[in-house]
Amino acid sequence: MIYTYTLTPAAPYRFRYFKERVETSSNSYLYRISDDQIARAHILGDDTVLVRVRAEQPDSPDAAPLLHLTVEGAPAQDVADRAAAVWRHMLSADRDLAPFYNAVAHDDILRGLTERYKGMHLLLDSDPFEAMILAIIGQQVNLSFAESLKKSLVELCGRHITVGGETFVAFPGPEEIARLTADDLRAHKYSQRKAEYVVDFARGVAEGSVDLVALDAMSNEEAIQYLVKLRGVGRWSAECVLMNGLGRPDLLPAADIGLRNAIRHFYGWEHQPTEQEVRDFAADWKGCESYATYYLWTALGAEKAIAAARKKRKSTPTGKSFHS
DNA sequence: TACCAGGATATGG
DNA sequence: CCATATCATGGT
Incomplete structure (x- = not known):
């Protein structure tokens, strides 16, 4: 079953910047780019789904495109709806x-x-958890090294899905990362501290002591103050979560x-x-x-x-x- | 080869 | 509160 959705963002809105960003920036291993579409797998609870997005972009540069989403691998409508909502968010379609x-x-x-x-709009991370993991990994090191660290994490514990003979890997959720140990990451060029920060944060989210859903109701400063209490999270990382994860403008x-x-x-x-x-x-x-x-x-x-x-x-x- | 990288923490003043 | 050392590795 393939579920389809159409988003109608306001002009100006150019889809090609998302492709360019994925191609030239970090996280490219999470995405599959083809001529006119971007695809990516996501973990939603017990399910792993694949989302493809394609833009129907008018010739006029000032006209907005239609964004066509397809969701594959969802066992039911509600899961597909959640996947579509994730991409509506990632694409900043309501901004x-x-x-x-x-x-x-x-x-x-x-x-x-x-x-x-x-x-050009922000291409957001799929959720605040992913944004925080990426922020911690990105602390202090240069962007290309950060990307190799992120890739190692996804290869270690990302969940795979095969659609039409093609295999995609989804960014790991709290449970997947919580099952790792700091030594697992140490073996992939993480510093001891960075490895601990990543695993401990994931465990906090997995066991419920860290409530990322609560961030939605907080102001920027409230959310930052909540997040910086966590070990390994300073103001910069908290800001990354608000900007790239929550999509605060x-x-x-x-x-x-x-x-x-x-x-x-x-x-x-x-x-x-x-x-x-x-x-x-x-x-x-x-x-x-x-x-x-x-x-x-x-x-x-x-x-x-x-x-x-x-x-x-x-x-x-x-x-x-x-x-x- | 130093120094910097889209930082965070611990420690000492 | 401010300055400094430490982390660990890749890029330049």
């Missing part, structure tokens, strides 16, 4: 970009980015090194801004801090990719390496 674009219209840099990336990760580098780079600062300088600087972003941050991250990532490609061409102009 409107207009408030963000209006708020930064007077900022030459950000307005330029909203024009360059018109219709107004979250400013002011201490984040990527955001600080982006401000220095795009606004021509001589020095890397401090956390407080970021807060002052972002006063105009009120209500859409997450989007401003996401656009700056994306643009910085694109600059880095261009620089890396240029360097690669220069060092290997004929495909063979030069030694200087």
